[in-house]
Amino acid sequence: MFRTVAVSLSLIAVAVRLFVQPLEEPSRTDMLSFAVIGLVYVFTLVYGLMLRRGQVDRVAAAVQVMGDLIIASALVFLTGVGDSPFTFLYLLAVIVASIVLDGRGALVTAGAGALAYASLLVAVKFSWLVPPISSTTPTRGRFAFLMASNVLALFLIAVLAGYLARQLSATGGQLSARVADLKRLDVLQRQILACMPSGLITCNAAGVVTFVNRAASSILSLEPRLPASTHVEALLPGALGADVRLRRRELTVRTASGLRTLGLTVTELEGSELGTLIVFQDLTELRRIEEDLKRADRLAALGTLAAQLAHEIRNPLAAMRGSAQLLVQDPGTDPGSAKLVEILLRESDRLSKLVEDFLRFARPPPPTKLELELEVLVAETVDMLRADPIARQVRVETALAPLRVPVDADQLRQVLINILRNAFQAAGEGGGVRVTLEPSGEQALLSIWDSAGGIPASDLSRIFEPFFSTRDGGTGLGLSTAYSIVRAHGGNIRVSSSPREGTEFLIQLPLQG
Template sequence: MPSSSVGTLVLAAPPEADALRTRLVWLTVFRTVAVSLSLVAVAARLLLQPVEEPSRVDTLSFAVIGLVYLFTLVYGLMLRGGRADRAAAVLQVVGDLLIASVLVFLTGVGESPFTFLYLLAVIGASILLDGRGALLAAAASALAYALLLVAVKLQWLEPPLAVGDLSRQRLAFLLGSNVLALFLIAALAGYLTRQLSATGGRLSEREADLKKLDTLQRQILANMPSGLITCDESGRVTFVNRAASAILSLEPRLPPGTHLESLLPGALGSEVHLRRRELSVHTPAGMRTLGLTVTGLESGGSGGTLIVFQDLTELRRIEEDLRRADRLAALGTLSAQLAHEIRNPLAAMRGSAQLLVLDSSADPTSAKLVEILLRESDRLSKLVDDFLRFARPPPPVKQVLELEVLVAETVDMLRADPLARNVGVDMVLAPLRVPVDADQLRQVLINILRNAFQATGEGGRVRVTLEAAGEEAWLRIWDSAGSIPAADLSRIFEPFFSTREGGTGLGLSTAYSIVRAHGGNIRVSSSPQEGTEFLIQLPVQG
């Protein structure tokens, strides 16, 4: 696969160039330090052994040191400009050989104490140009040193200092010993360089693997769907992943020293030994039900804690909806059977009462009792009808209509209701065309809105909003009372359950059945701080 191969080559080149640049910089720094020490040594000698005027050697020494500084400056500018390639390395080695040759010539060639500079040049070549470069530098050093000796022997060059005896035997000894030392150092330096390169390569691979693992770990922690929080032994939070911030609606960066109890109250309570449990947490986005797993950590002798959790709020809501639907289905079946059994004898009772009314011989007291019997039988008949509407609501006859118009008309109609007197009503309705049964949905709105008006009373506020949410239309009815106890929220849609005196508990049950028959859902939340909100979710597509 060519594309991946090219990508690998492109990624592999910069580390090698960076490594060569680093070596060049360090060798340049080393040369600068060495030359500076040489300058200090020459200056110290002149100060300790003052003479009337500097000798020729001292003058040449200062000149060579100045040229080296100039060469180092130019070379440093080249490196700064990005010229850190193999040619720059060759140039540095050649420069080192020239400097060594000049110093050896100025200090007596065969008697010079600076012949070790050739060895340093060979070592530098090994570092920059591997083992083959070291051998070439050794050969060039040997050739330069031999040429200096021959040139002085044949008096082609005259060094400033006395050279001493340069007989054939001494010349052969100097050449042999220095050439042997140069090539031995080149071989040793080349071997050590190869070993160092191999070790460095392995370390680079390990470092690259560790970086990949670190990147993979960070990606896993950042993208895992479960929330993850770690804290130290004192409970101070040390890490929060992206999912935890989203679930708890946290700021991207927590203040230093944030305690775990401020994020997950009770997470480290007496039940911490339970590895899996649920915890309800109040967040800026509302109450959340979390499934927690708490695990102790061991790090350097100090224990920390790892908390992994999932947001179970929606799952628990779905489970509650299913349980409610099952209960309502069972109650609906029972209600239908009871209503059927009650309706027939009730009709017979009412018919008999009507016959008693027609009997003119009945005394006034009996007539009054018969009137009470008729009134109560009518009330019972209406209650039976309500039971039947709840138990067997007629299937909705859906028509695609402008839902915002239906909602606005219903709200305007209810403004005349005595319960809505002095209650502020706000509407924010987005235009939406939704398939619904207009009469049934109007009944749902009337039941919920009248409850809201009654709960808020005079001076309260009610807000009705309609918006699109993906494939659904969300109709929210909010009131400022927030008067439904938390213990009653799970039972509010059950039939015959009512907190209002005289209520049958069938209004919200019927509303729930109608919404479910439309393929939607209805939910409620309530608190004195946030008010009460009914959320009706209706599918946009029939």
């Protein structure tokens, strides 16, 4: 590239000189100048083709240096040899040799250049060659001076350029090693940041996000590429609040996949201009498991209490009902008393059923699991409830994948009835209910969705508690019993509700017993 630029400037200079003096005929020197320039272009083309074909060994370098010596000798001869201003081109050839070859190559090039220059001096002195530009024949003293000074300069430049080339090569090798180390460290850093399970976000002093790792994008359900001016508060509202110096805290954020509970650590990077580092973990599932454990403890305690209370009520209730039956059978009972006794029997039956529900909740029988087509069980239950008056004006959709799952058919049917009846009542006339069944890894996912979405967020954490009901007249035992049955099957049950997205009960059952 340097050679091309230099010869192009020379061509421009010659062309400008001819343009300034257009009336003069081009001299022989001008024609030879164009010839030399063309020769340089030819050499440059040859070098370019050799480089393009990958021929960049020592032979190619030697060819380049030899071409530079030929060009330098041609220019020196054309401009009068001893009086030529282009003798410095030999020095450039030596410097090029020290770069593309080595110190020894620079010395060899210096010797070749000295030999070429000496040969030109001898040929001109003895008139073997006549330069195009007339020049004085050097005297013996000047001949010796030109010979000694140029040869000495060439070898001194060769030694100095060789030394500098060795230093440059050593420094370049060290720099290449450092660059390679930095690249390996950069790759390692990127792999660590990409593979770490914790989310990591960095932002500058203005709060604009500068880096988001793969885990953070997954946890927050972000697009692969964020807009350049995204503020960290748009991703983690409150992360840079007044309590930013707290080492560890929790933050609830809304993402495209729902609410997420994050365990957050915020660290200010050294130097206020560098910004802030935020590391967080998704604690949503952990907090959900904790809630399940707390709910299971509460259910166990309430179940024990309900069993004891039901046992204490059951015996006197049976005695009361027996006495009432005797009164009904007594022929001497007047009609008014008989009517009161009938009311007593009816209410005692209702109370007895409530006690049975308590006992079923408190001491649910262990499930008798049999492997069956779960989609058939679900379809039969849905078809049975479609005849219920509460479901007549409700749109019902089903998408049931065939799955064989070990379950207790009676208990699971009870779970479906409790949840589906609640869904039909919530959806109401013109509403919709959708039931889906699909496999997911080692689990079967049974989803029951209604379009109402009328469960307040404050009630979602209590919806499976016994005796808690959002419907007038409800006992609050249906969903509690359903929860206990699903847990007894080794599964789990989740609920989510919002007016925009509706209410969904998600039942997870293991595919293997």
